[in-house]
Amino acid sequence: MKRYQSLSEVKSDLSAGKISCESLTNYYLENIEKKKHLNVYHEVYTEEALQKAKEVDAKLKQGKAGRLAGMVIGIKDVLCHKGHGLQASSKILDGFVSQFTASAVQRLMDEDAIIIGRQNCDEFAMGSSNENSAFGPVLNDIDNTRVPGGSSGGSAVAVQADTCLASLGSDTGGSVRQPASFCGTIGLKPTYSRISRYGLVAYASSFDTIGIFARSIEDTALLLEIMSGADEYDSTVSTLPVPAFSKLPELNKKLSICYLEEGISSEGVNEEVREKTRATIDWLRAQGHDVKPVTFSYLDYILPTYYILTTAEASSNLSRFDGVKYGYRSPNAHSLETLYKRTRSEGFGIEVQKRIMLGTFVLSASYYDAYYTKAQKVRRLIKEETDRILSEYDFILLPTATTTAFKLGQHAGDELSMYLADLFTVQANLVGIPAMSIPNGTDKQGLPIGLQIMTKSFGEAAMLSFADYLLRQQ
Amino acid sequence: MLAAPRIEHKAHAIYAWLAAIAGTGAQHLPIEFLELTILVYLWAMKIDEATIHKIAHLARLEFDEKGAALMTQKVSQILEWMDKLNEVNTDNVQPLIHMSEEVNVFRDDTAFNGITHQEALHNAPKKDSDYFRVPKFLG
Numbered sequence: 001m002k003r004y005q006s007l008s009e010v011k012s013d014l015s016a017g018k019i020s021c022e023s024l025t026n027y028y029l030e031n032i033e034k035k036k037h038l039n040v041y042h043e044v045y046t047e048e049a050l051q052k053a054k055e056v057d058a059k060l061k062q063g064k065a066g067r068l069a070g071m072v073i074g075i076k077d078v079l080c081h082k083g084h085g086l087q088a089s090s091k092i093l094d095g096f097v098s099q100f101t102a103s104a105v106q107r108l109m110d111e112d113a114i115i116i117g118r119q120n121c122d123e124f125a126m127g128s129s130n131e132n133s134a135f136g137p138v139l140n141d142i143d144n145t146r147v148p149g150g151s152s153g154g155s156a157v158a159v160q161a162d163t164c165l166a167s168l169g170s171d172t173g174g175s176v177r178q179p180a181s182f183c184g185t186i187g188l189k190p191t192y193s194r195i196s197r198y199g200l201v202a203y204a205s206s207f208d209t210i211g212i213f214a215r216s217i218e219d220t221a222l223l224l225e226i227m228s229g230a231d232e233y234d235s236t237v238s239t240l241p242v243p244a245f246s247k248l249p250e251l252n253k254k255l256s257i258c259y260l261e262e263g264i265s266s267e268g269v270n271e272e273v274r275e276k277t278r279a280t281i282d283w284l285r286a287q288g289h290d291v292k293p294v295t296f297s298y299l300d301y302i303l304p305t306y307y308i309l310t311t312a313e314a315s316s317n318l319s320r321f322d323g324v325k326y327g328y329r330s331p332n333a334h335s336l337e338t339l340y341k342r343t344r345s346e347g348f349g350i351e352v353q354k355r356i357m358l359g360t361f362v363l364s365a366s367y368y369d370a371y372y373t374k375a376q377k378v379r380r381l382i383k384e385e386t387d388r389i390l391s392e393y394d395f396i397l398l399p400t401a402t403t404t405a406f407k408l409g410q411h412a413g414d415e416l417s418m419y420l421a422d423l424f425t426v427q428a429n430l431v432g433i434p435a436m437s438i439p440n441g442t443d444k445q446g447l448p449i450g451l452q453i454m455t456k457s458f459g460e461a462a463m464l465s466f467a468d469y470l471l472r473q474q
Numbered sequence: 475m476l477a478a479p480r481i482e483h484k485a486h487a488i489y490a491w492l493a494a495i496a497g498t499g500a501q502h503l504p505i506e507f508l509e510l511t512i513l514v515y516l517w518a519m520k521i522d523e524a525t526i527h528k529i530a531h532l533a534r535l536e537f538d539e540k541g542a543a544l545m546t547q548k549v550s551q552i553l554e555w556m557d558k559l560n561e562v563n564t565d566n567v568q569p570l571i572h573m574s575e576e577v578n579v580f581r582d583d584t585a586f587n588g589i590t591h592q593e594a595l596h597n598a599p600k601k602d603s604d605y606f607r608v609p610k611f612l613g
Contacts, residue, residue, distance in 0.1 A: 099593045193574040206573045232581060236574040304556045315533060322534070324606050326597035336611040340534040353535055354548055357526070360533040361549065362556075371556060376569030378562050383570060415548065416555060432573045457575075 001027040003162050006216035010070040010165065014060060021053035021060070021070055021114065028072050028116055032163045038139045040154045040163060042077055043085055044117040052114045059112065066112035067226065071219075074164040076155045077118050078125055079105050079210070080199035088201045089133040090123045092347030093327040102199020103234065104168065104210045104227040111226055116164050120154030123349045124318065125170050125203045127151045128178060128421040129411065132351045137408060140183060142447060146405040149179030149421075152211070156183040159213045166223060167213040172203050173306055174400075174425025176211030177437035181400035181450025184439050186467070188212045188220050191457045192432035193238040195224075196231035202317040204310035207429040217468040220436075221245040224460060240458060248465045254289055255466070256393045261293040263398030263424060270403045272443040277399050280440055280451055283473060294389055294396075296427075298382045303419055305382065306426040308362050308375035314352075315359025321347065351415070379430055386431045390456040395466055398424050400437040400450030424452060434460045438467050441474070520550040520557075 001019065004010050013019045032044055049072070059065040075081065078088050080098040087093040101109070109115065122132040130138040130153025138153040140146040141161040148157045152169030156179035159167050169176040171189035180187025189211045197208055210227065214220045225245040231237050259281055264274055285291045323329035323343030330342035348356070362371035389396060401421060411418040428435035433454055440451035451470070455463045521529075526546045530536055537545055591604075600607040 096597050099589045099596065193576065235579040236576055238574070239576060239579070298562070301559055301562055304558050307552065308556055308559070319534070323599060324608055327599070329599035334609055336609050337534075339609055341530075341536040344534055345536050348535075354545065354552075356533050356535065357529055357545060357549055358552060360529050361521070361553070364529065364532065371553075371559075373569050374559050374564060375556075376571060377564035377567040378559055380567055380570035381562065381564070416551065 004165060004215075006214075006219050007068070007071050007165065007222065008218060014070050021056045022050060024070065025049050025053040025072055025114055025116070028162075028164055031161065032117070035141065035161045035163055037144070038141055038157050038161060039136055040119055040138055040158050040161070041074070041117040042087065042089070042120055042135060042154075045084070045115060049114050049116045052112075056112045056114065066110065067222065068108060068111040068113040071108075071113045071166065072116050072164045073108060073113050074117050074119050074155060074158045074167045075105060075115060076121050076125075076152050076167065076169045078121065078170050078201040078203075079168060080201075081105055081115065081118070085118065086201070087134075088124045089121050089135055090348065090352070091134045091328055092321045092344070094347075096327050098199075100199060102210075103196040103231045105199065107226050108168075108223070119152075119158055119167060121169075122151035122153070122175075123352050124201065124314070125151040125172055125175055126314070126351050126355055128174070128418055129406070129408075130154065130179070131408065131412075132349055134349060139408075140405050142184070143405065143445070145407055146447070147182065147408055147410075149182035149401070149405065151175040151179075152213070153179050155213050156180055156185055156187070159183070159185045159215060165215070166219055168223075169211045169213055170200060170203070171209050171211040171425075171429070172207045172310065173429050174422040176213065177425050177435060177450070177452060178401050178421060180213055180437040181452075182405040182448065184442070184448030185213050185215060186217065186220050186436065186438055187400075187450075188214075188224065188436040188460075188464075189428060189434060190224060190228065190460060191238070191434045192429070193236055194434070194458070194460070195227045196229075196234040196237045198231055198233035198237075202313075204313035205317060206313060207306075207310055209429070217248070217464055217471060218246065221248060221464045224464075238458070243461045245461055245464060248468055249461055251462075251465045251469050255284075255395065257284060257289055257291045257395050257397060258294040258389060258393040259291065260299075260396060260398040260424075261295050262299050264293075266402070268402050268420065268423075269399060270443075273399045273401070273403065273449050276441045276449045277397070277451060280470065281397065292393075294393075296385065296389070298378070298385060299423075301378055302382065302426050302430060303423060305375045305378045306422075306430055307358070307419065308371050309379065309430075311355045311359035312363050312372050312375075313359070315356045315363060318348075318352070318356055323347070354415075382427065383431045386427065386433065386454075387456070390433070390454075394455065394462065396454040398452050398454075399440075400424060400452040404443050404445075404447035404449055428454050433457050434463055436463060436467055438471055439474075520553040521546060 082101040127150040129147040130150040155167035155169040160183040176187040229242040328347040333339035435454040437450040
């Protein structure tokens, strides 16, 4: 069977009778088996996916199938799916079974998507390389000695290795875009609050978004359209009407685009990443668009602000894991307090514990103003300057990551150098704006390079059209 | 750009500086110099192990001696890096607290059973027919 690039390709072969949902699902299941060494899936829903495929085939015959008929999709292990396991790649959720389904996942199922399995990620989505999983790292399919990026590494490799057509991930600081960049797929982080977070395991609630991995802009747009919008289970979700993202608007005007000067000139940016980014900028200029460099005066403060606020929110969100209501419970405790402490110390991995410690520290009475309030103020400054840039320009361009996929273990024991992997992606989460990563060629070793597009809040429709325009010129 | 200073590097730099003042290689320094360097190293840490144990208690975590030492070093290093924000003037800037533009989203206060009693208890590591079970904590 061929490697499908989009749902419309699948649909045309379905209606021509060349394939069925069942044969397509079998193809992906075989690929999952062949690619087992990549450690992408915690669980594969073989029987259930085949059963659903047969149902969708029957619906197609009756002309009653939903808009995602023929879409085989995998979901990151941070999204609730009733009756299915959910662990956020952590030992502390050993044996947990979801009692309800995330709204985003439910909407896909309602449109007849076939859910094929649950995908590996960094523990509680904390990481940039997928090496922080209690189930071991995910390997990049292009080079098995390299990481896929993180935290949604499994979801990115799943699409890269053709084990499904699309995946759902989560993006708190770049966890969809950076692995998309490392694996050569499209990765989209929507505007904060565009998609309901009901049923998404919380990491940092004022940053968390559900994101999409796909091989085509049209699939990305369609999935976004279906998942977005008001939801009675999430009071923070935007009630703004959802545009028909899947009908990409024409880009028939000259665009005003800026690029972050540091994204090109910083010494920390890999030479080949720099060249590819510059080449795209030159091409846009040659097409007559207005492309200008801008500097962002808070670039050096983005990561510290991000880590103060996300660790604070994480320390609060993760307090619910106490060994009482669900998941792992330490067998070595005989009082309530030691039950909490041992369960959490044995159940959480070291990176998660470190972030809980940092978050507890910055929220503690003596340091609250010096760290937490300070970071909230800097967050406002970062938002105001970004909004100002976006009032003058349609899009901001910069590389998705400073490098291509790095080696497994390359940043072991040096978290700060690992944190730098997210330098260019966290800005969008701090500000709440949408952003996406699209493939922008490869380096000399064949490793994918990503280009990031950011735009103003709720500007996804134009961003998707622009991404489509850029991909067509490649 | 953007590289964070590491506390170990600082201590080593101080040690090398002391050696340079003494006009000798570091291996020839008297033991007091080494002790002094370690003291400076500990002083350079943002927080000490006692603080780590206090924070761990608040977070309901616990660390053995080795774990506490590692955590002290890691947390210190990152806090030092976070201190960079002090360079930013935030006088008269209001903290940004809410990211969603939605305000006061109301719905009718209608009771409904989202999950059943059985479903709620299903994942409990220890339970009886009605309740989650925990170790006794009232005398």
